[in-house]
Amino acid sequence: MSVTAAKGFTAAGIAAGIKENGNPDLALVVNNGPRRAAAGVFTSNRVKAAPVLWSEQVLKSGQLSAVVLNSGGANACTGPKGFQDTHATAEKAAEVLGTGAGEIAVCSTGLIGVLLPMDKLLPGVETAAGRLSEHGGEKAAIAIKTTDTVHKTSVVTKDGWTVGGMAKGAGMLAPGLATMLVVLTTDADLGSEVLDKALRDATRVTFDRVDSDGCMSTNDTVLLLASGASGATPGYEEFAEAVRTVCDDLGQQLIRDAEGASKDIKVEVINAASEDDAVEVGRSIARNNLLKCAIHGEDPNWGRVLSAIGTTKAAFEPDELNVAINGVWVCKNGGVGEDRDQVDMRYREVHVVADLAAGDATATIWTNDLTADYVHENSAYSS
Amino acid sequence: MSVTAAKGFTAAGIAAGIKENGNPDLALVVNNGPRRAAAGVFTSNRVKAAPVLWSEQVLKSGQLSAVVLNSGGANACTGPKGFQDTHATAEKAAEVLGTGAGEIAVCSTGLIGVLLPMDKLLPGVETAAGRLSEHGGEKAAIAIKTTDTVHKTSVVTKDGWTVGGMAKGAGMLAPGLATMLVVLTTDADLGSEVLDKALRDATRVTFDRVDSDGCMSTNDTVLLLASGASGATPGYEEFAEAVRTVCDDLGQQLIRDAEGASKDIKVEVINAASEDDAVEVGRSIARNNLLKCAIHGEDPNWGRVLSAIGTTKAAFEPDELNVAINGVWVCKNGGVGEDRDQVDMRYREVHVVADLAAGDATATIWTNDLTADYVHENSAYSS
Structure with missing residues (x-):
């Protein structure tokens, strides 16, 4: 279910070879419309990873066609080359999806200070695009795990529309977002300004109040994409509550899977x-x-x-x-x-x-x- | 050497029975003059233990005749009864030393939220007073240990005058004083205003920059007592440097003995x-x-x-x-x-x-x- 519970979305999760152990490490989430509205919130850490800098920029348009996510490397503190790599990732996804790089968000998680193996990552984007499916949400959620012991998904379905999502995160969890990547999708027919408000209202009282170890990440990203595919336009309060419920559920799952925790x-x-x-x-x-x-x-x-x-x-x-x-x-x-x-x-x-x-x-x-x-x-x- | 390295001071350390394991748990440091100038700095935690509230009050006079210190109980979060116990401790020390309770500082360390066994502590003050000695500094330093594995002392001797001290602390070490009790003594002939300035200048760049575990205590206390017994009046810079050197040395000893640390x-x-x-x-x-x-x-x-x-x-x-x-x-x-x-x-x-x-x-x-x-x-x- 996960990010493909809402109508209008396809996703894939594959092993691109970024992780040396061969585990899944690349996810692709695509919004097939008709709308492509989006909003995002990002780490308040002043040392931001390249994909955060990139995604903040592309989200200024309030439009996203797709999100590429990789585990196995945070692409943080990697200088101009790291930013070029994020840009190249977006360009590759845009090419295979037939859209523009300015509509592609990128999220990365893993070790700070190491360049990503682009010779694995770029072919991986192409492979993932070939495996996109309306049932791909679980595989996408699995592919973004790092030290997570379980993948995390949540879905709320209301009258004719749905909010679903996936999350990863198990350490470096602290406010100003818990360290994590989260992609939420909805088929509600709403514009980016409403998405932005609902997302900020939700994260302020959910992810921002999860503090596992006091360590704030360089890569935290929470995205909300709307396809409008349900044709339904819920009222703000109802929609905001659904987003908050999914965020709260995912935040609880992060805490329950926190590194080494017994309580x-x-x-x-x-x-x-x-x-x-x-x-x-x-x-x-x-x-x-x-x-x-x-x-x-x-x-x-x-x-x-x-x-x-x-x-x-x-x-x-x-x-x-x-x-x-x-x-x-x-x-x-x-x-x-x-x-x-x-x-x-x-x-x-x-x-x-x-x-x-x-x-x-x-x-x-x-x-x-x-x-x-x-x-x-x-x-x-x-x- | 410790607090009795400087002339004019006697000290004792005994097992009063406050600790159930029978280890030393009560120390007494006495300034025999001719001066009895003193200064102190205390935890910036707003939840302050009874002995901190008491000692802050008595130090307003800039005069101290003695310090009673106990391990085995912090007397923090113990309400009005806890404060009465601190007061009774000072009264007892004043009685056996022939002075006023307003010249007695009290320091406690151990578990928060437990009343001290006054039936052990008060007779202990009397016993300690009977064992006061110019060689008692080491025993006093030993009696204030809690989870410390070693006792901590430091001495600087200059031209005819000395600054010495003892410290305890191994956990709940964080700025706004590391969790600790420290008593410094000097035989320099200086007034309480100079002592206060030298002590604040020193703690700001020594104990306040020790942060073992980010946890600030309710009981931190650093006292500096001057007997004037050397007859020497050093210049401010020279004296401040000696105080800073002793504080720095004791701070380093705290870090080296921090709970569980390997680095x-x-x-x-x-x-x-x-x-x-x-x-x-x-x-x-x-x-x-x-x-x-x-x-x-x-x-x-x-x-x-x-x-x-x-x-x-x-x-x-x-x-x-x-x-x-x-x-x-x-x-x-x-x-x-x-x-x-x-x-x-x-x-x-x-x-x-x-x-x-x-x-x-x-x-x-x-x-x-x-x-x-x-x-x-x-x-x-x-x-």
Whole structure:
């Protein structure tokens, strides 16, 4: 299903030989119209990979005919040659699809600082174009995996129209987009401005609130393509909700597959003076390595939550803070609360609630525990 | 030598029974004058432990007769009872030393959110007072250890006067003071205003630039006490340099003993537009978990350095960034530089240089690698 659940889209996923182990590494998603409206959001990292710079540029027209995605190399920090390679990839796709390079987005993921093997990639684009299918969504989702253990897809179908998508990402997951590539497609008949608004509204409260390891990528890209093939034009709220639902589902799948993680942690900040305060506090808690280790050890160490809150600029009084872990208010009024031995942490999902007692705003950040497996996986990634 | 290297000071370190394992856990440092000038800097965490709130208050007079320090419990997030306990500790010390509680600083370290066993601590203060000695500095340094594997002391002796000190800290080490307790003593004949300036000038470029794990403590305290017993009044620059040297030495000892670490990482940011930019970039690099894992794996993964720089607001152009790891410029002009296979990472110290090509300011942040041992140690700390 994935990116081909919506009418008007075909996709393919193949092994082009970019990855030395022979696994699938190249995906192509094509919008066959009648519309070719599109929107995108990108990493806020100031060190941006060549494909991000390229795709930001082509999206200014609000039109995309296709997206080429590769795993096995991020094409980041690769200088002018890296940008030429992205350009050549778009030109190749445009040639085989009979369109212009200015309607082709490119996404790459993998190791930073290594040039892509263009002698494998360009023939791969041609091969993928020959295998485009209305059933190709799963294969495309598989081809963009890096350290992901599973591929990630999601679909919402409403009255006569659909939003579907695929995502990859397992490490370097942090806000300003979690490190990931996401392509969403819809057959709703909507223009690029509506797509752009719906996508930004959705990512702000979904992908931007996933923070697995505090490390922001150079390559994050989320694209939304509309074919109009359903002929249906949903209202904004309905459409935006569908996009948000798919983004939320994919974001949850990213967290559940995060590198080395054994716990998925929902950090919910309540009674904040503002949403910004709630997000700042949530991120500070989600990035606290000591707390993430404690949760790995199934230790309801609320002192580490308070020490993380204390580093923020949010409005709160230290002696009014309350913290619940899995429903037990272990910290009340900044001090010892209910019996910490009552906290059951045996399951994968852990729910931390931080009550700032300063207003009525709320925000939820998703993160993971910090494990020896994360260390092992990331001390051997490029070697 | 430690805090008793300077003339006019006595100290003791004993096992009061605060730690269940019977290890030393209570230290007393006494300034016998003739002067009793003092200064202190404290955690910038807004969630401050009771002893921090107390000691900040008593230091407003610029006078300290003694410092009571305990390990085995942080007395943080312990509410009004915690503050009463700190007050009672100071009263007890004042009583046995024949002074006022307003001249007694208190420092605590250990688990957050647990009340101290005052039935052990108060008799311990009396016992420690009975064992005060001009040779007690080492024992005091030993008594403040928590997860430290070694005790940390440092001494600088100049023309007729001395600055000495002790430190503890091995986890929750981050700026706005690394998590630690530090007591410095000098027999120089100087007033509290000079001590305060020298101490702030020193901590800004030493302890504040140690960032082992990005986690800021609720209890950080650095105190400087002057007895005037040498009769010597050094010039400001000479004195400030001695204080800075001792702080730098103790800070290095903290990094070398950081929990689970196998590498000490010197992150040097050069050619920044401002010192603030250099510090911001240095901290961002030092806190990047993926880079810390890579260095643990002896992988010169400069892409992770660039992705960390890219998250800052510092002045730089992505295609002008250069990165050296252990002397090899693996990244030049934002792209691939010298051969990464030339980087020798076998030794404990790793030197990362980030050249922002944007000015002439510089700063150095010290951190550690992220290891499975860190995870193990911190997933079992309180249980």
